[in-house]
Amino acid sequence: MQTLNVDLGDRSYPIFIGTDLFHPDNLTPYIKGNQVLIVSNETVAPLYLEPLKAVLPAVQIDDVILPDGEKFKTLAQLNAVFDRLLECRHNRTTTLIALGGGVIGDMTGFAAACYQRGVNFIQIPTTLLSQVDSSVGGKTGVNHPLGKNMIGAFHQPQVVLASVDVLQTLPDRELSAGLAEVIKYGLVYDEGFLGWLETNMSGLIGRDASLLSYAIYRSCELKAEVVAQDEKESGVRALLNLGHTFGHAIESCQGYGNWLHGEAVAVGTVMAADLSQRLGWISSDDYQRVVQIMQAANLPVTAPRGMTPEEFMTLMSVDKKVVDGQLRLILLKALGKAVVTDQFDPAALQQTLTRFAA
Amino acid sequence: MQTLNVDLGDRSYPIFIGTDLFHPDNLTPYIKGNQVLIVSNETVAPLYLEPLKAVLPAVQIDDVILPDGEKFKTLAQLNAVFDRLLECRHNRTTTLIALGGGVIGDMTGFAAACYQRGVNFIQIPTTLLSQVDSSVGGKTGVNHPLGKNMIGAFHQPQVVLASVDVLQTLPDRELSAGLAEVIKYGLVYDEGFLGWLETNMSGLIGRDASLLSYAIYRSCELKAEVVAQDEKESGVRALLNLGHTFGHAIESCQGYGNWLHGEAVAVGTVMAADLSQRLGWISSDDYQRVVQIMQAANLPVTAPRGMTPEEFMTLMSVDKKVVDGQLRLILLKALGKAVVTDQFDPAALQQTLTRFAA
Secondary structure, eight states: OEEEEEOOGGGOEEEEEESOOOSGGGTGGGOOSSEEEEEEETTTHHHHHHHHHHTSOSSEEEEEEEOOSGGGOSHHHHHHHHHHHHHTTOOTTOEEEEEESHHHHHHHHHHHHHBTTOOEEEEEEOSHHHHHHTTSSOEEEEEETTEEEEEEEEOOOSOEEEESGGGGGSOHHHHHHHHHHHHHHHHHHOHHHHHHHHHHHHHHHTTOHHHHHHHHHHHHHHHHHHHHHOTTOSSGGGGGGTTHHHHHHHHHHHOBTTBOHHHHHHHHHHHHHHHHHHTTSSOHHHHHHHHHHHHHTTOOOSOOTTOOHHHHHHHHTTSTTOBTTBOOEEEEEETTEEEEESOSOHHHHHHHHHHHOO | OEEEEEOOGGGOEEEEEESOOOSGGGTGGGOOSSEEEEEEETTTHHHHHHHHHHTSOSSEEEEEEEOOSGGGOSHHHHHHHHHHHHHTTOOTTOEEEEEESHHHHHHHHHHHHHBTTOOEEEEEEOSHHHHHHTTSSOEEEEEETTEEEEEEEEOOOSOEEEESGGGGGSOHHHHHHHHHHHHHHHHHHOHHHHHHHHHHHHHHHTTOHHHHHHHHHHHHHHHHHHHHHOTTOSSGGGGGGTTHHHHHHHHHHHOBTTBOHHHHHHHHHHHHHHHHHHTTSSOHHHHHHHHHHHHHTTOOOSOOTTOOHHHHHHHHTTSTTOBTTBOOEEEEEETTEEEEESOSOHHHHHHHHHHHOO
16 A cells, blocks of 8 residues: 655645555544545445445444436535435534545535535545546536536545555446546656556556556646645646646537546547647657557547537637636647646637547 | 724735725725626615626626525525526636625625635625624525535635615614624623613614614624634634524524524524523523613514424534534623533523423
8 A cells, every 4th residue: 555645734634545445544543523424326336335334433324325427416416415414414523435436526525515614524536537636636516507617615635545446347438537637647747657658558458456556646646746836726736637628628518428537638638739739839749649648548539529619619618717718728848748828829729629620 | 984804814804894885996906807796686686786886897797686585595596696607607717796685695605615616705795684794704605404504615705895874774673683693792702892782772773874883893803803713613703603503493493584593593692691590600680681682672582482492402403513412502601701512401401492482
């Protein structure tokens, strides 16, 4: 087991990464009161709810099982968590435990942020994507029909268990979607890590536990460094959204849940690389490396059939990175070096949209 | 105009108190982006929406008018605010303005806390209660069918305008309800202020502008001192809830909105005084002073007809001040000195409940 400490002053917390993490030592010290509510979904609960309950301390343990999928990341489902908390009379010393992927993590974290104006929570992310994305940063929230993650809060967990064991039951498509985010860390911050990923991609796809552990550790470490500098995302943290502005447009257009988040981000990252190349910031070879590593991870590299440049522009204009009407994008100055900028030729953006959506 | 600065480090803000406050100087410096959403209700908007718009800077100004009343302080109504923000494409530099009483203030503040994980807001409270209660403390939120204010966040405004002018159109019953909270500040922290209120109650009921301004200023000042010490309500701030545990039970039992919050708090305060007298902490004369000042402010001093001690106990057990199953109450050690305690004879509590609800 490896431990990564996320340094946020009095909101600091550890991430435990590796195998055999379902153990009282990893949970009991982080449960302060005598009530726990486990929030999980219909896919994950049958596999891991009982094993989790078996290692919790002897407190009042309740659970709420939500339907599985991004389309259920709504205020209505959030309210189901509040219903359960109040029916079971949980007080402000309760601890919520998120047992599931990013949707469960984001909703549970947001429920914890809002219940009685803030209670503790623990994250047990069960997808690679949520292990490398939601484990660090404290972003919680739900979607709105008019925009993804538009309603939420910053709220930090007490501890995160990133178990490589649970990844053994993850569908192939979701493993690949998680690798899209891992690749993103390399592209944004660390060309060395990108090279390591290119070398080890087949082992990662083969679910080698020690390779996965290292990929998770390094991803979380890179994200933690950035979040520690910029907890509320006013500056450098925005770089983590490489591929997300294009990607969110794809997800919105397709309806949440038809494309996996990581799949949309993979295409969005390729689009950002394409635009970066058009602006003369990266070479054609660099662009090809981006395409090839996504393909090696079994990820899509073209936008959904039938999606138009106009749809992209409309959906991107509601992105949170729009400031006073000006679209800002995360682009690549080099592999391993991203920038956030509104200084790009709109004609080049149109060319990128036309290439990927026509 | 008087100014009170609420000192919360980088979340500090001013409260302007007095007449003629609808002026660009009091608003423009606190609007950072170029979008504003005014949130108001059907009662207040016809009176003050246009006067407010007339003094705002030349930015995109949208509004959303909610139904009036505590029963609309719900997640569903909150979502109407999010709908409007997204329909009108407000970005994360937007400013929300709450124009209304406590319900509008709490919901607008919570919407601002959650929209894109946090945007700015300005409070223009239009009831005496919200001027002395919601102006300081940053508590925002909505109700749940199983409990009041169970879903919310701490979120501080940029500025508060506590206009005495708008109190001239306030119904008598709501003026009295506000005075219940003003009286509470005297009872909890400041016997001198309590004496001033006893002396000036008829002038306050008569809406004398300078008396009201002082009552608002001193109430907010007392609350600000406490909140500065204890922003997240882990300690001394809990004393501000004098009368609220009993009062919330009354509100829950009657259904939100039938009793005004201040009316329920008035009865709850008298009940807390009764229990304090039974415990030998205050004298019979002290208890009578509490009853008399509430009556002088035209407030009720007995629980709703038909409400039983058992109903009180059930409803009080879901109060946020319950920790690990132990009910804690705010009681009076003297007039001007409250304590939070779970050290009271349960039999004395039963006697109080039986006296007030039988």
